[in-house]
Amino acid sequence: MLQTFTALAEPNRLRIVELLRAGPQPVGTIGERLRLYQPQVSKHLRVLRDAGLVDVHPRAQQRLYALRSEPLRDLDAWLEHFRSLWDERLSNLERYLVEMQLAESERQPAIAPMTPRPTKRRREKPG
């Protein structure tokens, strides 16, 4: 997940990924369209490949790079954990729990001695 974010956090890599949305492309074409030096393209593709975001299809001396769905699906799954923030379909129970936690935080008397509360129940989500 972190690796996915790291890979996509670079402007040119993000552009490459979005370019590959139109289909597999050889390195040279990517460089032309994005106005990048060839070594840059190769190195960025290496990072994307290590992150699993693309894979290679050798074609003579060319290398066709194509998007891989797995990391994007993982990203989609990761987002699932946060959908309760905006998704109305979520149960009222979940929303209630979030509200409770916010209230609990605010209930702290502002200058509380930061009690370690050794036996306080945690709310770790199973899974």
Next chain:
Amino acid sequence: MLQTFTALAEPNRLRIVELLRAGPQPVGTIGERLRLYQPQVSKHLRVLRDAGLVDVHPRAQQRLYALRSEPLRDLDAWLEHFRSLWDERLSNLERYLVEMQLAESERQPAIAPMTPRPTKRRREKPG
């Protein structure tokens, strides 16, 4: 979008975001749980705030930081562009178009003269 990825590409920031999933937290608590120096937490929260991923609720001297849904929803929308990579519900037409583009790339005769553009075929130095 890039800003969102950049914000989430840092390990501690990602941890903060995932921690805030359990509800709003003051800076001190975040630092305790993640074992970070307080200035680090403040600076990371600043980045997350600039990216719109969190907002602040002052509470006396404390600052309660809470997740904001907007960037995550944007991320979800951005992923929508790539769902055709794995989502079977997509029309066969879209899949067909992708296949066509792949075929088009591969149709190039491997040692093609690389001259599809008569105007400009040599890229200039960027910047």
Next chain:
DNA sequence: CTCGTATATACACGTGGGGGTATATACCTG
């Protein structure tokens, strides 16, 4: 084999950004 093409890798360079420390600012209490 040689030659041209397509891509990957090695290397030096410069900068951005995170870590760590000290200090500033804001707030509450007494």
Next chain:
DNA sequence: CAGGTATATACCCCCACGTGTATATACGAG
């Protein structure tokens, strides 16, 4: 007001990483 708390900011250090250049590797044609 003073003093303590909670957080933000300034500053410096350092290293990872992106850029740009040169070179290596792989492949097909002849």
